[in-house]
Amino acid sequence: MFGDYSIGDLGSIFVMQGFAGLILFSVYVLMALGLAIIFGQMGVINMAHGEFMILGAYVTWMTSNIFQSYLPGLFSGYFFLAMILAFLASGALGMVVEWVLIRHLYKRPLDTLLATWGLSLMLQQAYRSVFGAREVGVELPQWMLGSLHVTDSIEVPINGVFVMGLTVLITISVAYVLYMSRWGRQVRAVVQNRIMAGAVGINTEKVDRYTFGLGCGIAGVAGSAFTMIGSTGPTSGQLYIVDTFLVVVFGGAASLLGTIASAFSISQTQSTLEFFMSGSMAKVLTLLAVVGILMLRPQGLFALKVRK
Amino acid sequence: MIINSRFFNRSELMGFIALAAVLFVILPLTLDVFRLNLVAKYLTYAFVAIGLVLCWGYGGILSLGQGVFFGLGGYCMAMFLKLEASSVENTKIQSTPGIPDFMDWNQITSLPLFWQPFHSLTFTVLAIILVPGLFALIIGTAMFKRRVGGTYFAIITQAVAAILTILIVGQQGYTGGINGMTDLRTLKGWDIRPDHAKIILYFVEVVLLFACIGIAQFIRLTKLGRILVAMREQEDRVRFSGYSVANFKIFAFCMAAIFAAIGGAMFALNVGFMSPSFVGIVPSIEMVIYTAVGGRMSIFGAIWGAILVNFAKTSLSESFPQLWLFGLGALFIAVVLAFPNGLSGLWADYVQPRIDRLFASRKAKTSWSENSVADGAPAE
Numbered sequence A: 001m002f003g004d005y006s007i008g009d010l011g012s013i014f015v016m017q018g019f020a021g022l023i024l025f026s027v028y029v030l031m032a033l034g035l036a037i038i039f040g041q042m043g044v045i046n047m048a049h050g051e052f053m054i055l056g057a058y059v060t061w062m063t064s065n066i067f068q069s070y071l072p073g074l075f076s077g078y079f080f081l082a083m084i085l086a087f088l089a090s091g092a093l094g095m096v097v098e099w100v101l102i103r104h105l106y107k108r109p110l111d112t113l114l115a116t117w118g119l120s121l122m123l124q125q126a127y128r129s130v131f132g133a134r135e136v137g138v139e140l141p142q143w144m145l146g147s148l149h150v151t152d153s154i155e156v157p158i159n160g161v162f163v164m165g166l167t168v169l170i171t172i173s174v175a176y177v178l179y180m181s182r183w184g185r186q187v188r189a190v191v192q193n194r195i196m197a198g199a200v201g202i203n204t205e206k207v208d209r210y211t212f213g214l215g216c217g218i219a220g221v222a223g224s225a226f227t228m229i230g231s232t233g234p235t236s237g238q239l240y241i242v243d244t245f246l247v248v249v250f251g252g253a254a255s256l257l258g259t260i261a262s263a264f265s266i267s268q269t270q271s272t273l274e275f276f277m278s279g280s281m282a283k284v285l286t287l288l289a290v291v292g293i294l295m296l297r298p299q300g301l302f303a304l305k306v307r308k
Numbered sequence B: 001m002i003i004n005s006r007f008f009n010r011s012e013l014m015g016f017i018a019l020a021a022v023l024f025v026i027l028p029l030t031l032d033v034f035r036l037n038l039v040a041k042y043l044t045y046a047f048v049a050i051g052l053v054l055c056w057g058y059g060g061i062l063s064l065g066q067g068v069f070f071g072l073g074g075y076c077m078a079m080f081l082k083l084e085a086s087s088v089e090n091t092k093i094q095s096t097p098g099i100p101d102f103m104d105w106n107q108i109t110s111l112p113l114f115w116q117p118f119h120s121l122t123f124t125v126l127a128i129i130l131v132p133g134l135f136a137l138i139i140g141t142a143m144f145k146r147r148v149g150g151t152y153f154a155i156i157t158q159a160v161a162a163i164l165t166i167l168i169v170g171q172q173g174y175t176g177g178i179n180g181m182t183d184l185r186t187l188k189g190w191d192i193r194p195d196h197a198k199i200i201l202y203f204v205e206v207v208l209l210f211a212c213i214g215i216a217q218f219i220r221l222t223k224l225g226r227i228l229v230a231m232r233e234q235e236d237r238v239r240f241s242g243y244s245v246a247n248f249k250i251f252a253f254c255m256a257a258i259f260a261a262i263g264g265a266m267f268a269l270n271v272g273f274m275s276p277s278f279v280g281i282v283p284s285i286e287m288v289i290y291t292a293v294g295g296r297m298s299i300f301g302a303i304w305g306a307i308l309v310n311f312a313k314t315s316l317s318e319s320f321p322q323l324w325l326f327g328l329g330a331l332f333i334a335v336v337l338a339f340p341n342g343l344s345g346l347w348a349d350y351v352q353p354r355i356d357r358l359f360a361s362r363k364a365k366t367s368w369s370e371n372s373v374a375d376g377a378p379a380e
Helices: A007-042 A049-070 A071-098 A109-131 A159-177 A181-191 A194-198 A204-226 A234-253 A255-278 A279-295 B010-030 B033-058 B064-087 B100-107 B113-119 B121-146 B150-170 B195-221 B221-234 B235-240 B243-270 B281-296 B301-321 B319-336 B340-365 B372-376
Strands: A147-150 A154-158
Touching: A007 A204, A007 A234, A007 A255, A007 B121, A049 A071, A049 A109, A049 A234, A049 B195, A071 A154, A071 A204, A109 A234, A109 B150, A109 B221, A109 B319, A147 A234, A147 B243, A154 A159, A159 A181, A159 A204, A159 A255, A159 B243, A181 A194, A181 A204, A181 B319, A194 A204, A234 A255, A234 B150, A255 A279, A255 B100, A255 B301, A279 B150, B010 B033, B010 B195, B010 B301, B010 B340, B033 B064, B033 B195, B033 B221, B033 B243, B033 B281, B064 B113, B064 B121, B064 B243, B064 B281, B113 B121, B113 B301, B121 B150, B121 B243, B121 B301, B150 B281, B195 B221, B195 B243, B221 B243, B235 B243, B281 B301, B281 B319, B281 B340, B301 B340
Parallel strands: none
Antiparallel strands: A147 A154
């Protein structure tokens, strides 16, 4: 399979496919970050996570339409406002959902899976009724189009670079919030020992609500970033949900570093394989490898050592 | 009476008689063949639901990959039927006669090796049981021996469902791709498409369903069933008592897989095609929904759940396609939040006590002996 290519070509192939993998990696990381907080920290299986992401994508789409019609002069910068709005919309919906639904189910993790699946069906239908069944695409501002020429045979699209930069930024801020801020310490305290955390005066219910909201908000930002590389439809979220769960489980549920490492290895494997075989076989082989490794090492790549 | 009172208690016996009356007498007499065939389609999910009651309700193992086993069983059956439908006379317009049409469209010129044994009906029937059973054994052994359970197991079975769907859709030449295997015609020369064949197939399916109910009820009542429940409640204590928890879980999971596969095979026969849209994540979760709505702790409840949810799906999605997904989602949230034991839980809480009281008062009126009053008092 390598015979037809010269060494230089192969190098370019790996760089280009590697770059395509990096974009996939960014989407995985952004989606998995929110899920890692909700599933890893809180133990809630949120099957509606993809729908929170799509909400962010629709918010971005609406913002771009509003800017196009009313503020065409500021169009090049709409994206930054859209991202903040996406974060707020998904986060607010997440907090409502936590209050109405999730807080009754913390002791029954398998039931959260079923209830959030029901929620995801309702959200999908809501999107279909409001925005229509057709996929919508966002028009990118001028400066995000085009690509950078690195060498003769290697080209790097600018929107991809932007998404990656965004991913790095969001990952660092999430890590900062969780590990450095007072609120992050409260979150981790509640996760490690809910009763003791309550005993020292942490309002655990409030922490739960904001944690869930944060996870959903990050999903909204992921959806916002997603509009730059693909179009959005009512059921787009479902396509990614299984992959994302695998990323989180493969990385070791409670570890942010593990999530990033596993998103990287899964996306790189998949996009490199995609060049040599059909996309579906590449996906099958990647998922099989992940499931196989998980059978040998159920705790995932990076596991916290906890005594149960 | 053949069914002695130890095998079914009184309320289960009533459930059994009610289900038998509806499926054997009322529905065949009142519905036309088209609707009866739809019921046959719903009942294929009832097989899956029985398996889920055993493995989820009793064993506490939530599998989100039952569609995999449903699909494996269905595809085994469909491969046999497809081979019979693709005889040399039927396919003489193809460039390679004697192979299924979708292979010909994908430039495959000879029957692949793994298709060859499906010329034999005996092999097919064995494969319907053994292929999903062995597959479940492998997954179950790999997972439960390493004490992986709960949410992780659910996510991994879901991933397996995703993998199998992508594989079937991607390997169009070998599996029929997204369209699946269509145009299934005869079973050993017997045409499965006309109305009288559909009625016969319906009754075959109902008989099989009751056989599965019997097996599941038997498992529930033996020591095995009690260990499953004990395991669900306090896994560690069962392990410390000297039982191999993993083996019991593997057994429950394999039984659920085999029930699902029988349902899948009946699906291929009754509906006349099989496609990856019954294998993936969405159908797998829907199968869990049927069980949850009917009641994860009750075999009869789960069967009613499968029939009623599917009936609602067909009638609502025909007339109000938009409302259906809202309704299904809301139903699901309501079941989880408000009545986790589903319809059978509602029945046991609200209807059963009234019936018991009715029996009690009638008995009290007819005979005043102390014994019968004591017997008729609402127990349980």
